[in-house]
Amino acid sequence: MNTASISFPLFGAGFVLNPLAYFTIFGFDIYIYGLFITAGFALATLYLIKRREIIGLTRDNILDLVIMAAPAGLIGSRIYFMIFNFEHYFGPGNWGNIFQIREGGLAVYGGIILSGIAYLIYSRIKKIPIGCLLDAAGFGLFIGQAVGRWGNFFNREAFGIETAVPWRMGLTFDQTTYVSTLGETFLAGVTHYFHPTFLYEMLWNTIGFLLMHIFSKRFKTKYPGQYFLFYVAWYGLGRFWIEGLRVDSLFVGGTDIRISQALALLSCICAIVLLIILQVRKYTYSSAGHSENISE
Numbered sequence: 472m473n474t475a476s477i478s479f480p481l482f483g484a485g486f487v488l489n490p491l492a493y494f495t496i497f498g499f500d501i502y503i504y505g506l507f508i509t510a511g512f513a514l515a516t517l518y519l520i521k522r523r524e525i526i527g528l529t530r531d532n533i534l535d536l537v538i539m540a541a542p543a544g545l546i547g548s549r550i551y552f553m554i555f556n557f558e559h560y561f562g563p564g565n566w567g568n569i570f571q572i573r574e575g576g577l578a579v580y581g582g583i584i585l586s587g588i589a590y591l592i593y594s595r596i597k598k599i600p601i602g603c604l605l606d607a608a609g610f611g612l613f614i615g616q617a618v619g620r621w622g623n624f625f626n627r628e629a630f631g632i633e634t635a636v637p638w639r640m641g642l643t644f645d646q647t648t649y650v651s652t653l654g655e656t657f658l659a660g661v662t663h664y665f666h667p668t669f670l671y672e673m674l675w676n677t678i679g680f681l682l683m684h685i686f687s688k689r690f691k692t693k694y695p696g697q698y699f700l701f702y703v704a705w706y707g708l709g710r711f712w713i714e715g716l717r718v719d720s721l722f723v724g725g726t727d728i729r730i731s732q733a734l735a736l737l738s739c740i741c742a743i744v745l746l747i748i749l750q751v752r753k754y755t756y757s758s759a760g761h762s763e764n765i766s767e
Contacts, residue, residue: 475627475649478641478662492625504622511618512537515611525687526606527695528599535593536607543589544582551581555721555730578721579616580734583608602695609702613680616672616706623669631666631716640667651718666716675709693753700742700749707739 477488493502519526519533528536553560553569553576560568590608594601623629627642632653641662642649649657657663682705683698692698714720714732721730 474646475642475644477624477627478643479638480641480664481638490625492627502622503625504619507622507625508615508619511615512541514618515614518614519607519611522610522687523607525691526610526698527603528607532597532599532604533607536590536604537611539589539593540586540608540611543586545577547585548577548579548582551584552576552578552721555723578731580731583612600695602697602699605696605699606692609699610680610683612702612706613676613683617676617680620669620673620676624667628719629669629672629717630719631668631671631713632718633663634666635664636666638667639664640670641665652720652722653718655718665718668713668716671713671716672709675713676706679705679709694749697746697749700746703738704742704746707735707737707742710735711739 474492477490478484479486491503493500495501516533516537519528519536520530523530523533549569555578556576559565586608587605590604591601593599594604620629630640630642641664642657643662644657644659646659648659651657679702683701687698711732714729714735717729720732722728723730723733
C-alpha cells in the first residue's frame with residue numbers, strides 16, 4: 472500500500488490531504504477500502520430491493536444474489552489477479568501470499584466472471600431466466616464500482632500516468648520509492664502529478680447508472696438481459712480508455728498488452744453486437760406479429 476500525501480493544484484497550492492488508509496479497533500486493522508466495498512454492496516442491495524419488480528425478481532432472489540456475489544466476487548477477483556501475477560503467488564516460498572488479501576491484489580473482471588457462473592447455476596436451480604439475474608447484476612455493479620473506487624483514493628492506488636491537466640492529482644510518496652508496472656520510478660519526497668483514473672471510473676460508472684435508472688423509469692426493456700448488456704458495453708468502453716492511462720495494469724506475459732484493456736474492448740464490442748442483434752430480432756418478430764393480426 473502506498474503512503475503519500477495527496478494534493479490537487481486545482482484547489483490551490485495549500486490543498487493537501489493525508490487521509491488514513493486504515494484505523495485500528497481492539498488491535499484489528501479496519502481498511503477504508505473495505506468499508507467502501509461494503510457500502511457499495513449495501514447501497515446496491517437497497518436499490519435492487521426497491522426496484523426488484525422492473526427486473527422480475529423477488530426480495531429473496533435479490534438477497535440470494537447479494538449473498539452469492541460477495542464470496543464469488545472476492546474469490547474470482549483474487550484468482551484472476553493471481554493468474555496474471557503467477558510468480559508472486561505460486562512456487563517455493565510464495566504460496567502463503569495467496570491468502571494475503573488484506574495487502575491487495577484483486578481484479579474486478581475476475582469477480583464478474585465467477586459471479587456470472589454462480590448466477591447461471593442459481594438460475595437453473597430456481598428456474599429463473601438468467602437475463603433477469605444479470606440485469607440485477609448490471610445495476611448492482613454500477614453502484615458498487617462507483618462507490619468502491621473511492622477506496623482506491625484512500626489507498627493511493629489505481630491512478631494514471633503523469634499529466635499536466637488542470638484536475639491532476641499530486642502524490643508525494645513519503646517513505647518509499649514507487650515503481651509502476653510500466654517500469655517508471657517515482658521518487659519519495661518529490662510530488663508527481665497523475666491522472667486521477669479512479670475518479671474517472673467512478674464518474675463513468677455513476678453516469679452509466681443514471682442513464683440506466685432514467686431509462687428504466689420511462690421505458691420497459693424488450694427482453695431480460697438488456698440492462699446487463701448495456702452495463703457491459705458502457706463499462707467496457709470506459710474501462711478501455713481509462714485502463715490505457717493507468718500505471719498499475721496487469722499485462723499479458725512479457726507483452727505490452729494490458730489484460731483488462733483488451734478484455735474491456737472485447738466485452739464492449741460483443742455487448743454492442745448482441746444489443747443490435749436482439750433489437751433487430753425483437754423488431755422483426757413484433758412486425759411479423761403485427762402483420763399477421765392485420766391479415767386476420
